[in-house]
Amino acid sequence: MVLTGWPFMFLLSMTGLMCAAGTYLSWMRWPGRWALPGRVASLLLVMAFGGVLALAQVNRSYGFYTSVSDLAGRPPSTHSLALQAQIHTGADVAVLTPHWVTLGRRDGLRGHGIMLNVLYPGTRSGLTHHGLLYLPAAYFTGNTERRFAAVEVFHGYPGSPETFPRLMDIQTRLETEIDAGRVPPVVLVIPQVYAGGQSSECVNAVHGEQWETYLSADVLDDVTRTFRVDASRSWATLGISTGGFCAVNLALHHPERYAAAASLSGYFTAGEDPGTPSLYQGRFASRENSPLWWVRYRAPVATPLYLSASGGDPEAMQEARAMTATLRRYAPSLPTTTVLASSGGHNWGVWSAAFGPAIDWIAQYLPGPLVAPPAELT
Known part of the structure; x- marks a missing residue:
């Protein structure tokens, strides 16, 4: 239950x-x-x-714990069990939703997309995890050669991909923005970002699981190979709480893949979740995975960042202000938007309200549905 x-x-x-x-x-x-x-x-x-x-x-x-297994420190669902990937190179995303194409076409005619249960295989990282993937109505209607931009969405700790539809109703909120013309039809990719009782912070742990590789390489490549998702720099990241840390950290590390990143109530120094210092086993790995350090010493010019926090969440507010000040001083050419609400806390009500403005901001950096060029004759 x-x-x-x-x-x-x-x-x-x-x-x-x-x-x-x-x-x-x-x-x-x-x-x-x-x-x-x-x-x-x-x-x-x-x-x-x-x-x-x-x-x-x-x-x-x-939304701290969504299942008994999550509460007990095990993966949040029976589909979330970490597996050592025994998958051939070039593995596709496994769709667990039966008859999804038929359902997608039916819902597409009604102006709605479809949320799929999937398994994201990891050929490089050796990880395979359950997740969700949303396809917009436009994916099933009109030109079937069109390719779409994607937003990779990261949940917090503790949490699971399922918290977004359950506690935010993310599909309805996204479709409201699409219908209003503020966001192009985009694919939402919602992977699991940790397994067991300890946060991964979406990093490649020293002598441990390679979550950064899984999330920024395996998931992206598998999705673009399985669905009509553009493989160029037409991806963005968005995350809540620990997921906000993931969104910014991965985007700064991989500006060639991500066109924008949004953090809702995130933090920007590695090792802030319980037990996570063991991921780094030294100052070098910890600082390399701290966005504050990265901005100060790498002076990035990409990826554009959106930072959101609220007055009832003093830690997130402090982190957002510190990150904004660091960006202005050490990376003034990096496009940055900071939104600080006067009230609210660290909860789904705040994140639900912040999602619309954040995805609208992301949209300016994403292309609309693209028509794939014709294949060259050989």
């Missing part, structure tokens, strides 16, 4: 209500010597369920 869904909340509420009713009905029925311990135990049980319900509501609001 999904820990952020209404069925789980309803089950907890009903269980708590039954405990309260049981305590009330049994209060005067406890026999002699069992009266005091029985009443105390009943009260403690009611209070415990109240605490669990409160924590569940906080978890639902923030």
Whole structure:
């Protein structure tokens, strides 16, 4: 059962209500010597369920843990298990959604795209993970030779790709921007960005898993090979919280692949998530993966950055201000937009509201659907 869904909340509420009713009905029925311990135990049980319900509501609001396996420190879904890739070179994305082409054409005629469950294989990194992929309505209607730009979207820690449709309704929000003409029809690529109980920060760990290679090379190449997604510099990144760190760090490292990057409530110094210092095993790897250090000592001229934070999230606000100041001083030619909201916190309500402006900003750096040139005759 999904820990952020209404069925789980309803089950907890009903269980708590039954405990309260049981305590009330049994209060005067406890026999002699069992009266005091029985009443105390009943009260403690009611209070415990109240605490669990409160924590569940906080978890639902923030999307910290979406499944029991995620809570237990295992991959967030049965599809997310990290596998040592035994896949031939040139492997395609495996679509797990049955009859997706038929469903896509049907929804496309209604003006809607389709969100697919997929497996992203990793031929270079040796990783294969579950994820989501959104194809816009235009993918299934009109010219079937058109190729599309893509936005790679990164979730936070803890989290999973499924949090975007569940807690943000990302497809509806994107299609609102597409229908309004503020964003061209784009593909959303939403991969898993860590496995197990420790954040990967989307980096190539020293003597560990190669997440940067997986996300910036394997996923991009596999998607462009499987779908009509443009292979040129027509990709962008967008992430929330830890995913915001991933979005900026990967885009700065690979300006030849990413045309823009947006961070919503992200941070910009490596090793800030619990347990992540072990990924680097030394100052060199840590600083190379810190966007603040990268900007100061590499003075990049690409990729354009969009930084967003809110007043109710002091850590993200401080990070955004520090990154903006560093960019202005050491990389003044790098296009940067910083949006600081006066209120809000570190939650899905803030990220949902910030998504529209962020994707609109990204759109100026992405081409519209392109028609592939005809194949050369040999």
